[in-house]
Amino acid sequence: MSDLHEPALSDEWELVVGLEVHVELATQTKLFCGCANEFSTEPNTNVCPTCLGLPGSLPVMNETAVEFAMRLGRALGCDVHPSVMARKNYFYPDMAKDFQTTQYDQPTNRDGELALADGTVVGIERAHIEEDAGKTTHVGGGGRINDATYSLVDYNRAGVPLVEIVSHPDIRTVEHAKAYVSELRNILLAIAVSDAKMEEGSMRVDANVSVRPVGSDELRTRCELKNINSIRSLGRAIEYEARRHVDLYESGEAPRQETRHWDEDGGRSTAGRSKEDADDYRYFQEPDLVPLAPTAEQVAEIDAAMPVLPAARRARLGALSSVADDVLVTVVERGQDMLALGAIEVGADPDKVLTRIQNDLAVDEWSSVNAETLAVLIQMESVGELSATQAKQVLADMAAGLHGGDPRAIAAFHGFEAMESDALEVLVDQLISDHPDEWTRFTGGDDSDRKKMQGFFTGQIMKATKGQADGRAVAELLGRKSK
Secondary structure (H helix, E strand, C coil): CCCCCCCCCCCCCCEEEEEEEEEEECCCCCCCCCCCCCCCEEEECCCCCCCCCCCCCCCCCCCCHHHHHHHHHHHCCEEEEECCCCCCCCCCCCCCCCCCCCCCCCCCEEEEHHHCCCCEEEEEEEEEECCCCCCCEEEECCCCCCCCCCEEECCCCCEEEEEEEEEECCEEEEEEEEHHHHHHHHHHHCCCCCCCCHHHHCCEEEECCEEEECCCCCCCCCCEEEEEECHHHHHHHHHHHHHHEEECCCCCCCCEEEEEEEEEEECCCEEECCCHHHHCCCHHHHECCCCCCCHHHHHHHHHCCCCCHHHHHHHHHHHHCCCHHHHHHHHHHHHHHHHHHHHHCCCCCCCHHHHHHHHCCCCCCCCCCHHHHHHHHHHHEEECCCHHHHHHHHHHHHCCCHHHHHHHHHHHHHHCCCCCCCHHHHHHHHHHHCHHHHHHHHCCCHHHHHHHHHHHHHHHHHHHHCCCCCEEEHHHHHHCCCC
């Protein structure tokens, strides 16, 4: 198998990916009973006759879970429909009742889409309500059932409300698959229906992967990679599986339709079970639950209460600046866009604000920085009162709450003063004299040499001035003296 650092596919093959994302809803109780919906409690303590499937117990639908599901559907542009719950029959070792209550042919949410930051649109087939299964832990061997000495089942998670978001097979690159999951996670957090913690299993991804010759529109045999729990793992798993399919086709074979498990440590997928079709699950309507019939008024209330979503927040910033999309994505993901907008509104340069936030405010706690103080910092840097290096240090101290977060007080405390242009020029001349070979490479070398030597001289000047020199002024001086 090819190395993971190589491109996923050659120019002759196209990747086809559809994603199924399972999201646990942040309700206080489970989907059909009053048991607590909590992570990391003692095994088998949040259970009752209903979520254990004991005879005579009856489910009662969680109204908040239905509202959260509709909110998510509307955030993804789905149409909300009357729906019914169904029984999906399969051997579930971690579901005591041995079936899953889900939605099949009449889901709550249908026909939506999710737009990525670069404008790519991925269609959403459905976003349906279902219950989560319990958790099985295989003890011994490698933690897999085939090697285990015995298995333990925790039913605390059984019955936790889920929404499964099923995309169309519209994804053609690994980067788009990762961006899709990131964007979906940002939406979930924005609308407050899930904590979307992949490391705790409240957001899990299954990837349906296939390949086809470039120019073809066929959908070839797919394999489903199960329960991937990080965006990095998602990218590695898709790359591996795509190359596995290509290797099979090019050797005259073909992949089987099956589920496969991703081994992050080993960097490979392993076969699970042959993939069932819908008929194999013997779906039928759940007889103990009434159909769900949301009214137009209920949907309108959800729409009216919808917060501004990440895409609209990026667009709002993008209309004011010329920074790259990845800067906007980072600022919005961290929830720092309102800070940026506030600083821009009081007169700070938009591009400098966004770039400074992206590069230097990647901290968990930054509440000491407000729009007014950030605008003052940007202004001090813009007029040359602070160098870029000094501005970075001042912002770090502002986030830590030093000197009340006042950038001028922090700059004064550090003794930051802009170098006079005459003093800077004297220093540049001395460095040129001390490093004639490097200066010759800067003035007479190719673009690569020139870039390296500019970095060398700038670094030497910053070292000599302890960061007080303005990098832009240094670049201007070097450029002027090389002519």
